[in-house]
Amino acid sequence: EVQLVESGGGLVQPGGSLRLSCAASGFTFSTYSMNWVRQAPGKGLEWVSYISSGSSTISYADSVKGRFTISRNNAKNSLSLQMNSLRAEDTAVYYCARATMLRGVPDAFDIWGQGTMVTVSS
Amino acid sequence: SYELTQPPSVSVSPGQTASITCSGDKLGDRYAYWYQQKPGQSPVLVIYQDTRRPSGIPERFSGSNSGNTATLTISGTQAMDEADYYCQAWDSSTVVFGGGTKLTVL
Numbered sequence: 576e577v578q579l580v581e582s583g584g585g586l587v588q589p590g591g592s593l594r595l596s597c598a599a600s601g602f603t604f605s606t607y608s609m610n611w612v613r614q615a616p617g618k619g620l621e622w623v624s625y626i627s628s629g630s631s632t633i634s635y636a637d638s639v640k641g642r643f644t645i646s647r648n649n650a651k652n653s654l655s656l657q658m659n660s661l662r663a664e665d666t667a668v669y670y671c672a673r674a675t676m677l678r679g680v681p682d683a684f685d686i687w688g689q690g691t692m693v694t695v696s697s
Numbered sequence: 698s699y700e701l702t703q704p705p706s707v708s709v710s711p712g713q714t715a716s717i718t719c720s721g722d723k724l725g726d727r728y729a730y731w732y733q734q735k736p737g738q739s740p741v742l743v744i745y746q747d748t749r750r751p752s753g754i755p756e757r758f759s760g761s762n763s764g765n766t767a768t769l770t771i772s773g774t775q776a777m778d779e780a781d782y783y784c785q786a787w788d789s790s791t792v793v794f795g796g797g798t799k800l801t802v803l
Contacts (some may be wrong), residue, residue: 601707610792620732620740620783622792634790637698670739681787683745685729690739 577686579603579671589659590694595624595686597654597671605649607642607676607683611656613667614690615649616643623669624656661695668692699788701795707797709720715771717798719784722765730794733778734797740783744769776802780801 584597611623613638622647625634633645644657652670668690674681701721709715717738719729725770742751747767757772771778779802784795 612792612794618787619781619797620734620785620794621784622794625790625792626793632790636791672740675745681790682728683742684732684740684785685742685745685751685752688741 579673579686580612581669581688581691584669584693585601585695586694587661588697589662589695592657592659593661593693595653595656595658595669595671595693597656599654599673600689601654602673602686603606604647604652606675608678609644609645609654609682610672610674611654612615612670612672612684613665613685613693614670615664615667618667621667625674626654627681645650648670658693661693663695698791699786699793701784701786701793703782703784703795706797706799706801708773708803709728709771711776711802712773715774715800715802717769717771717800719767719783719795720765721767721786724765724767724786725763726802727786729762729770731758731767731769732783732785733780734783735780743782748779751788766773771800774800774802778802786799 580598640658670690671688672684673686732740734740747762
């Protein structure tokens, strides 16, 4: 079964750090680009970060640039998001999502994890 | 930065056709994608590359994209289709989501 399972969420104080992980199974992880998408309580989806299959291309939303770092370990089928200098507005459910590829360009987000909740509060 | 605009809500009677729009500058020049999200669940891809349906998505879901507007159409809407729907597009190596549309079936 193709599956993504996030972990690492929790309660953290403003200014603190947290590292999210996403474990992939059931597919050849190293051939897919990956993303983090978040959803604040009662709000819509917000894309956070993208990493290509070989980590050569990485991009971030302006709201997290300079504070968050995406990485992956293809040998361990895992995706990570290091979140530093956290703010109250980073409070959200964080999803990892697989992107299919179309002629070498990322395409649809076809598989999503169940999400992990991050709460930034004192 | 690129933006996608959706109506906050759309209502439809059971069995009727629901249309949800997504507007963006020259959106028709890029692919549009649509996701369905029910309360407490993760998003599910329902349309990709403007018009294509993933395996397992009912035929009543269809999409189009031209000019500045992409449209998700649900024909013969069922109660189970009540959900939030999000459009999405790529802007270089970044991703943009629309604000979401709550579809109410009443």
